[in-house]
């Protein structure tokens with residue numbers, strides 16, 4: 001994974017920094033991010049467009065991991081930014097992210113959130129439904145504000161991934177349906193609003209997708225409609241946003257494509273389709289989250305208690321769990337892990353890694369091959385960079401871990417560890 005390796009002390013090294021040393025300095029559990037790998041991923045997405053001279057925006061879907069430092073890194077790499085709530089927008093603004101490159105998503109943006117977006121003059125709002133269309137129209141008139149919008153389309157695609165992260169299928173809470181005329185009605189309405197500039201169309205078909213078929217099919221369905229709408233409504237989309245969802249390799253079984261492969265196939269298809277309909281080639285926007293940060297993140301835990309169920313299995317508990325990584329409990333997500341202090345020692349046992357929360361379902365990894373362990377050991381779980389910290393919670397009043405960025409042998413604390421005092425800071429006494 002990225003710049004991880006084994007150093008001369010025999011410890012796992014990330015970004016030129018000794019992982020065991022990191023746990024001594026910053027404690028456990030600890031999220032560690034390999035900055036070089038995140039930069040590499042960002043560059044490969046961007047380059048894939050640049051090489052073919054395609055106008056594009058690569059928007060980092062900040063829901064995957066939103067902190068000030070991360071957003072600043074996205075800005076350094078020339079990415080745009082996808083936010084889905086007032087909180088993510090606020091984080092981006094505090095990070096100093098250029099407002100014109102912020103795109104605002106969400107299926108139930110509140111009046112306050114939309115007002116905030118208009119006041120800040122952010123780059124575009126991805127309008128999800130009729131309610132929002134009306135609300136945004138009202139607010140834009142009240143504020144006499146001009147606003148760029150994309151319409152979120154549900155293209156009716158079934159991507160092969162976990163049911164909970166499927167989003168492009170017809171029966172979805174997101175977007176205007178393409179098949180039943182909703183999308184066309186929405187477009188007609190939007191085109192009549194003077195304060196709106198309808199830049200184009202958006203869809204997002206799902207997450208952790210390993211093939212391009214779904215993206216190409218979605219592009220086909222939308223471009224076919226673009227041709228209809230050009231003649232019927234004199235509307236030519238300047239932007240076609242195909243969302244995120246590019247898969248990463250959590251375990252050996254996962255076989256994602258490279259960023260450049262996803263992008264080049266998408267470009268080829270959109271070019272072919274638009275040419276065949278004599279449409280102008282639109283800008284292509286994408287919104288990768290997981291594939292920019294997922295495999296750059298590693299979580300370090302201290303090994304604790306263990307329990308043997310004779311003849312069945314051995315449980316080994318760590319000092320975190322579903323509070324810092326809810327993905328195994330929520331999606332049966334699989335991870336790989338090694339002992340950070342002896343990554344090369346032969347694994348001669350099989351243990352199941354338990355979290356410390358009071359839930360039987362709080363299991364991080366089932367049946368992991370590991371060597372003999374003791375309380376000195378540090379477990380490094382790979383590929384936790386996306387939807388780990390961002391979905392972390394305080395269940396059982398467990399403080400959220402710290403986050404450290406490592407690059408070229410230097411570690412930088414970018415999120416402080418929560419304290420017990422932080423946990424009760426908003427609590428008020430009974431009287």
Ligand code: LLP
Nearest residue numbers: 061204207208244245246287288289290387
């Ligand atoms: N754009 C839109 C409109 C989205 O809804 C999402 C993710 C993305 C982009 C980024 O998708 P990505 O490239 O990260 O796959 N918590 C789940 C994933 C939920 C994804 C929700 N939407 C998980 O941990 O697997």
